[in-house]
Amino acid sequence: MQNTDIPNLLELQKIENKIHERNHNIESHKKRIDYINIQIDKRKELLSKNEEDLETQKTELKHKEKMLFNLEEKKKKSDEHYKMAKSQAQVEALEKELKDLTPSIENLENEILELLDGIDECEIKIKDGQNFLKGSKETKEEIEKEVNEDIYDDEHAISVFQKKEDTYLELLSSEAKGLFEGLKKRYKSTEFITNIENGKCKGCFYMLPSHLVESIYRGINIECCPSCQRILTPGLD
Numbered sequence: 468m469q470n471t472d473i474p475n476l477l478e479l480q481k482i483e484n485k486i487h488e489r490n491h492n493i494e495s496h497k498k499r500i501d502y503i504n505i506q507i508d509k510r511k512e513l514l515s516k517n518e519e520d521l522e523t524q525k526t527e528l529k530h531k532e533k534m535l536f537n538l539e540e541k542k543k544k545s546d547e548h549y550k551m552a553k554s555q556a557q558v559e560a561l562e563k564e565l566k567d568l569t570p571s572i573e574n575l576e577n578e579i580l581e582l583l584d585g586i587d588e589c590e591i592k593i594k595d596g597q598n599f600l601k602g603s604k605e606t607k608e609e610i611e612k613e614v615n616e617d618i619y620d621d622e623h624a625i626s627v628f629q630k631k632e633d634t635y636l637e638l639l640s641s642e643a644k645g646l647f648e649g650l651k652k653r654y655k656s657t658e659f660i661t662n663i664e665n666g667k668c669k670g671c672f673y674m675l676p677s678h679l680v681e682s683i684y685r686g687i688n689i690e691c692c693p694s695c696q697r698i699l700t701p702g703l704d
């Protein structure tokens with residue numbers, strides 16, 4: 468008498484493959500959200516760095532503007548003293564002071580201009596970052612909605628497959644049921660039934676003893692590969 472478990476086990480493998488595929492889909496859907504979250508976190512980090520840079524530059528600008536103001540005041544006073552200088556020594560001392568002050572003022576002015584440019588750049592970057600985050604919030608919400616719908620569909624399909632699986636499981640002998648449960652775990656639901664190809668197990672290419680091959684073709688008992696333990700069938704169609 469032909470073994471009735473084999474066709475049912477083959478059906479179960481087909482169902483398990485479909486469940487496996489759906490679970491894989493669910494993982495991919497979740498990865499879409501993970502990817503967006505990573506991008507958002509990166510931009511948030513960049514934004515707060517830009518904001519810190521802006522504060523630093525603004526503080527530095529204030530400091531340098533104050534320094535410039537003091538130097539200009541000093542120069543004004545030296546100019547006045549210079550006009551009223553009485554002795555040659557006084558004139559020379561003031562000339563030296565003014566000569567030293569001028570490049571310091573020029574340097575400071577250049578540094579202030581550079582800082583102002585830096586501040587402008589920073590402000591543009593901050594605006595960009597804020598716009599990105601605002602846009603990505605909407606995009607994330609849209610994608611989340613889409614992803615949740617996709618996950619719902621896949622989960623629904625899985626529950627349908629599981630019900631179908633239960634009906635096949637009820638038809639199995641206890642031996643076949645035990646084999647199915649064990650192999651399902653071991654092979655993570657995929658390829659736990661395989662067939663013979665040129666006298667070898669197609670799952671692991673183990674050369675099967677001829678008496679085993681004969682028994683598989685007779686199809687009376689459930690036979691497993693001595694090497695990988697997969698259930699063996701003559702063909703998978």
Ligand SMILES: [Zn+2]
Binds near residue numbers: 670671693
């Ligand atoms: Zn094998």
